[in-house]
Amino acid sequence: MVRASSSGLSSVLAGGEDTIVARATPPGTGALAVIRVSGARAWDVVRAVAPRWEPAEPWRAVLIAMDVDGVADRAVAIPYRQPRSFTGEDMVELIVHGSPWLVERALDAMAAAGARRALPGEFTRRAVANGKMALEEAEAIGELVRAETRWQARAAAARASGEGARRVAAVRDALIGLMASVEGALDFADQELGYDPASVEGEIGSLVGRLDAMARAGGSPAVLRGAVRAVVAGPPNAGKSSLFNRLIESTRAIVSPRPGTTRDTVEAQIALEGRAVVLVDTAGLGIPADPLEAEGVRRTAEALADADLVLLVQGADLPEARLPKLPRATPVIRVLSRLDLAPGAVRDGWIPANPATGEGVGAVREALAHHVVRLLPDTAGEGLLSVRAAAAAAKAAGILRRAPREAPELLAEALRRAAAVLEGVVAPVDEEAVLDRIFSTFCLGK
Amino acid sequence: MTVAGRYDLVVVGAGHAGCEAALAAARMGLDVAVATLDARKVAEMPCNPAIGGIGKGHLVVEIDALGGVQGWAADRAGIQFRTLNLSRGPAVRGPRAQCDKARYTVLMRRLLGGVPRIDLVEGEVVDLLAGDGAVEGVVLAGGTRIAARAVVVTTGTFLRGLLHTGSDRREGGRYGEPPAGRLSAALERLGLALRRYKTGTPPRLHRDSLDYGAMERQEGDPDPRPFSWRTGRVVNREPCWITRTPPAVAAVIRDNLDRSPLFSGVIEGTGPRYCPSIEDKVVRFPHHEEHTLFVEPETLGGESMYVNGLSTSLPEDVQDAILRRVPGLERARVLRYGYAVEYDVLAPGQLERDLAVHGVPGLWVAGQVVGTSGYEEAAAQGLVAGINAVLRLRGEAPWVPGRHEGYIGVLVDDLVHREHTEPYRMFTSRSEHRLLLGTDSARERLMETGVRFGLVPERVFHVEHRRWAARREARERLESERAGADPEARRALRERLGVEPGRPVTWADLVRRQDVPLDAVIALAPPLTALPPEDREIVAYRTRYAGYLERARRDSERLRRLAHVAVPEGFDPRGVPGLSREVVEQLRRYRPRTLGEAERIPGMTPAAMAILAAAVGRAGEGAA
Numbered sequence A: 001m002v003r004a005s006s007s008g009l010s011s012v013l014a015g016g017e018d019t020i021v022a023r024a025t026p027p028g029t030g031a032l033a034v035i036r037v038s039g040a041r042a043w044d045v046v047r048a049v050a051p052r053w054e055p056a057e058p059w060r061a062v063l064i065a066m067d068v069d070g071v072a073d074r075a076v077a078i079p080y081r082q083p084r085s086f087t088g089e090d091m092v093e094l095i096v097h098g099s100p101w102l103v104e105r106a107l108d109a110m111a112a113a114g115a116r117r118a119l120p121g122e123f124t125r126r127a128v129a130n131g132k133m134a135l136e137e138a139e140a141i142g143e144l145v146r147a148e149t150r151w152q153a154r155a156a157a158a159r160a161s162g163e164g165a166r167r168v169a170a171v172r173d174a175l176i177g178l179m180a181s182v183e184g185a186l187d188f189a190d191q192e193l194g195y196d197p198a199s200v201e202g203e204i205g206s207l208v209g210r211l212d213a214m215a216r217a218g219g220s221p222a223v224l225r226g227a228v229r230a231v232v233a234g235p236p237n238a239g240k241s242s243l244f245n246r247l248i249e250s251t252r253a254i255v256s257p258r259p260g261t262t263r264d265t266v267e268a269q270i271a272l273e274g275r276a277v278v279l280v281d282t283a284g285l286g287i288p289a290d291p292l293e294a295e296g297v298r299r300t301a302e303a304l305a306d307a308d309l310v311l312l313v314q315g316a317d318l319p320e321a322r323l324p325k326l327p328r329a330t331p332v333i334r335v336l337s338r339l340d341l342a343p344g345a346v347r348d349g350w351i352p353a354n355p356a357t358g359e360g361v362g363a364v365r366e367a368l369a370h371h372v373v374r375l376l377p378d379t380a381g382e383g384l385l386s387v388r389a390a391a392a393a394a395k396a397a398g399i400l401r402r403a404p405r406e407a408p409e410l411l412a413e414a415l416r417r418a419a420a421v422l423e424g425v426v427a428p429v430d431e432e433a434v435l436d437r438i439f440s441t442f443c444l445g446k
Numbered sequence B: 001m002t003v004a005g006r007y008d009l010v011v012v013g014a015g016h017a018g019c020e021a022a023l024a025a026a027r028m029g030l031d032v033a034v035a036t037l038d039a040r041k042v043a044e045m046p047c048n049p050a051i052g053g054i055g056k057g058h059l060v061v062e063i064d065a066l067g068g069v070q071g072w073a074a075d076r077a078g079i080q081f082r083t084l085n086l087s088r089g090p091a092v093r094g095p096r097a098q099c100d101k102a103r104y105t106v107l108m109r110r111l112l113g114g115v116p117r118i119d120l121v122e123g124e125v126v127d128l129l130a131g132d133g134a135v136e137g138v139v140l141a142g143g144t145r146i147a148a149r150a151v152v153v154t155t156g157t158f159l160r161g162l163l164h165t166g167s168d169r170r171e172g173g174r175y176g177e178p179p180a181g182r183l184s185a186a187l188e189r190l191g192l193a194l195r196r197y198k199t200g201t202p203p204r205l206h207r208d209s210l211d212y213g214a215m216e217r218q219e220g221d222p223d224p225r226p227f228s229w230r231t232g233r234v235v236n237r238e239p240c241w242i243t244r245t246p247p248a249v250a251a252v253i254r255d256n257l258d259r260s261p262l263f264s265g266v267i268e269g270t271g272p273r274y275c276p277s278i279e280d281k282v283v284r285f286p287h288h289e290e291h292t293l294f295v296e297p298e299t300l301g302g303e304s305m306y307v308n309g310l311s312t313s314l315p316e317d318v319q320d321a322i323l324r325r326v327p328g329l330e331r332a333r334v335l336r337y338g339y340a341v342e343y344d345v346l347a348p349g350q351l352e353r354d355l356a357v358h359g360v361p362g363l364w365v366a367g368q369v370v371g372t373s374g375y376e377e378a379a380a381q382g383l384v385a386g387i388n389a390v391l392r393l394r395g396e397a398p399w400v401p402g403r404h405e406g407y408i409g410v411l412v413d414d415l416v417h418r419e420h421t422e423p424y425r426m427f428t429s430r431s432e433h434r435l436l437l438g439t440d441s442a443r444e445r446l447m448e449t450g451v452r453f454g455l456v457p458e459r460v461f462h463v464e465h466r467r468w469a470a471r472r473e474a475r476e477r478l479e480s481e482r483a484g485a486d487p488e489a490r491r492a493l494r495e496r497l498g499v500e501p502g503r504p505v506t507w508a509d510l511v512r513r514q515d516v517p518l519d520a521v522i523a524l525a526p527p528l529t530a531l532p533p534e535d536r537e538i539v540a541y542r543t544r545y546a547g548y549l550e551r552a553r554r555d556s557e558r559l560r561r562l563a564h565v566a567v568p569e570g571f572d573p574r575g576v577p578g579l580s581r582e583v584v585e586q587l588r589r590y591r592p593r594t595l596g597e598a599e600r601i602p603g604m605t606p607a608a609m610a611i612l613a614a615a616v617g618r619a620g621e622g623a624a
C-alpha cells in the first residue's frame, strides 16, 4: 500500500554470510592500526597471519605472535563471539603496528584465506542488518566518525545511543495504530468495528505531536549543522575583516583602508567552548559604488539570511549601517569600532573594540562564546535526528494536519501518504504491518 | 488402461475456482473436462453461505465485468442483499448477498451442463500425466487417463484434508467427503513445495429449534442492488439474526481449552487471523465480554441455520454447552457440529504471473489450493487461470490484470509476488489505488477486457458505454450549471438544502459543500435527477471527491511507470554487486518481470531497489 519509492535511504542491505576484512583506522603511517574481521570465519581467517593463535576466550584482548610474509611481529587480538559484537557476527579486532606495508600484506593474507575486503560502511550495514542498531543510529555513527568538535561528537554519540531511533520507532508505532483504526473501520464495517471520529482525532493529534517533536529534534539549523554560522556585517571600513582576523587568529581576510576591499565572503572555522563556529566575513552593508561591490552586497545579504548569529560592526565615525530584516530570532552582537576616531561615542549595549589593535576583542569573543553555547546547548544531542528525518517528520505532520476528515477513506489516503513520506526514516509501513495491528488489536471474525 | 478422452483442458475440482476456469475456457473455445469427486457437489459453500463483502464484493463485481458467473449466480441464489459501508463513499462499499447454497449449486451445475464443450467427469484425480516436463493430462483413481494440453488444479481444501472436532480426527476435504491425498504427492513429485493451512466452520442448527424473539433481526437493504449486468432486479427474501455470546460462554471455553485441537497442538496448519475460532477469540481477547454471532439461513426457508462467528473445533459436548448459554440458541438442535479442516496449499513463490505453476508447463492453479480463503478470491483466480490457459494454448501473450485495474490485479500480484503466512483474503487496504477501485467503476475498468476475450457480449458493452457517457455529461453539467438561477429555484435551495445562495453557485459547488446533505442535492440537481437512480450517487461522489480522485490517478500513473520498467528475461541478480544474499535469493525465487513487481517482493529494501534499478538499466543497455 505504501509504495512511494523513497530516495536517499542509506543502504541497509542485509549481511552476507561471507567474512569481511578491512583496516578500521585511517590509511597512512601511524603508531598503530586496527584491522577488523567480521563473519562466520573471522577467527579462522586471522590465523592466516597468526598461525599459532588459538582463540580461546572471547571478549578478552591477548598478545599474539604474527607472521606476515615472513616478517615476525606482535599484535593485540580481541576476538568477539556473535551476537555480542559490533556487527552481531563473530569478529576479531587486531591492533597491529601501523606500517602501511604490514597492514596491506596482512589484509592480503587474510583475503587469500577466504575473507573478502569489506566495502565502505559494510561493517555498519551488517550491524543494521543483524538488528544491532537502527538505521538512524548507523547514520549517527557515520557522523560520529566525521565529528570535528567535542560537541559534534557528543551529539552524534547521543544519537548513536538509540534515542533518536526510539523516537522514530514510537512515531511508526503511532502511525500504524492510527492506520489500523481507520483501515480497520473500513475493512471490517460488518463486524461492528467502530470508527469513532473523536478518538481518531485524538490519535491524529498525538501523532502530529510526536512528528512535530521529531521535526524539532532535528533542531535549529545550527544544531543540525553541528556548527554556528556567525556572519560579520557592518558598513565598509568599520573593521569587519580586522575583527574576523583577530577572532580566527590569522590573517585570512585582506585588511585595507580602502572601503570595499572585501568583495567575496570569506569563511573560517574556529572552536569555542568545544563547539564549532564558522565565521563569515562579508563585503559589508551600504550603497554599492560599482557592479562588483553590488555583487558583494548581494552575497552579504545571502550570508545574513543563513546566519545563526550576526556580528554587527559599526564604526563610531562612519554612517550608520542598517541590517536587513533577519529571519527568525537571530541574535546580534553589536560591536562599536573606531572609537579612537570619535571619542565619547560609546553606546549602551555595544561592545567597544578596536579591531585594528585588538583592544576589546576579548569581550567580543566572550559574547560570541556565550551565544554559541546557547545555540548549541548540551542537551541538543539527545534524540537528535538527521536533517532528512526531521524534514520528513515535518512534512508528514503537515499532511496529517491537512488530512480530510469528511470521510475515513479520504483520511486513510492521507495516512498512507504520510507513511510514504516517512519511509526511509521509519521502517516501511505496508498493508501487512497495518493488518497485523488490526488483527492484534481488534477482535474480528465472523 | 482406459482413456476417458482427449481435451484441451482438464479442470480438477468443480468449486468456485473450477467453475469459472472451466466456463471461461469453454466459452473461449476449448474442450474442457471438469474432474470432480462428486458431480452433485458443484460450487458448494462449505463455509459461510454468502457471496461478497468488503473487498470480496469488489472482486465479485470485477469478475462479473469480465464475464465471469459468480455474481450472476449470487444474484439468483440470493436471500438477503446488503451493501456494507453504505454510509461511506463508493470506493469502500462492499456488496454482499446471503445465498441459498443449494440453489447456488443447482444454478452452477446447470450452467456447466448447458455448455456443450464442458464434460463433467466424476472421479478422484490421483496423478498428473507429465511428458517431457510438460503436463499432458490427469490420471483418475482406477487408472483412467484424461489427456489434455493443459490442467488447472482447483482442489480447494481437499489436498490431504484433515477434519478436526475435539480429539476426533478424520481424513476429509469437507464434512462427509473424502480427501484427495494422492494429488498432493503428485505435486510434490513435480518438485512443488506445499504447506499446511487451516480453516474452520461453526455448527449448523435446526431452524425450528431457535428462539428468534431473543435475537435481533437484521434486514437486507431497502433498495437491494444486484452484482451482475445480467441481472435486472433482486429481492430480499429472508432476514438474518444477531445474537451475542455472554461471558458464561468464555468460561466454558476456557475450562475446555485442553480439549481443543487448536490449543492442544494437534492442528499444525496456520489459520486466518481475520476469521478466528471462538476459542481463539476468547483466549486472545479475554477482556471482551461478548462476541457477536450472526445466524444466517443456509437455504431459503430450509432447516439449516449457520452460526457465523462461532467457528470452532471444540468437542461436540463443549459445543452443546456453549450453545445452551447463547440467547436464542439455548434449545438449538445441532444438525452438524463445527469442525476445523487442515489442508495442503502451494507454498508462495512458485507461480508465474498468469497463475501458471513455475517450471511445470501446462499446469495452472487457482483457488484455496493457492493459499487463499473465500469463494470470491477462488472464483477470481479461476477466471484468470482459465483465460490464461486458453491464451497460452493459442500462443498469445498472457493476460495479467494490473494492480491499478482492480482487486483482481491486486490478488494475482500479491499471490505471485508476495509471501503469505495465513490464508490470503482480500481487503480494500491491500490496494494502493483504493479510491479508484470502487465497485462503481469496475465495468469501466474491466468490461472491455471481457469483450476482448468474448466473455461479455459487445452489445452489453455498448449499453454500458452509453451509460458512462451520460455520467460524464452529467458531471460536466454539474460543474457548469448554476443552482438557484431563478427565485423559484432559490426557494428550493433554501427550503430543501438550507442554503442561501449569496453569490452564484454551481451544482458542483453544492455537491462539494460538507454542510449540505449529499442526498438532498442529489434529489434536487437536474443534471443528477436526469440519470438512472443507481448512477446519481456515483456522479455525485465523483464530483465531490474530484480533487482526491485526481491525485489518486496521478499516483497511480507514477506507480504504473515503475511497473513498466522491464527486468530482462534471464536477468541474473547473482551478478549484481551490492545486492545482499537474501535479496538475491528472493529475486531468484519470485522472478519479477518489472521493477514494480520487484518492489513488492518481501525483503526488498529501497536501497536494494536502487541497486536493482541501476543493474536493470545497465542490462537493458547491454542488450540494446
Ligand SMILES: Nc1nc2c(ncn2[C@@H]2O[C@H](COP(=O)(O)OP(=O)(O)O)[C@@H](O)[C@H]2O)c(=O)[nH]1
Binding pocket: A234, A235, A236, A237, A238, A239, A240, A241, A242, A243, A254, A255, A256, A257, A258, A259, A260, A261, A262, A284, A337, A338, A339, A340, A341, A353, A354, A355, A356
Ligand atoms: N583607527 C582605527 N582604525 C581601524 C579600526 N578598525 C579597523 N581600522 C582600520 O580601518 C581600515 C578598514 O579596516 P577593515 O578591517 O578592512 O574594514 P572592513 O571594510 O569593515 O572589512 C583598516 O585600515 C583598518 O586598520 C579602529 O577601531 N580604529
Ligand SMILES: [Mg+2]
Binding pocket: A240, A241, A242, A253, A254, A255, A261, A262, A282, A283
Ligand atoms: Mg573587509
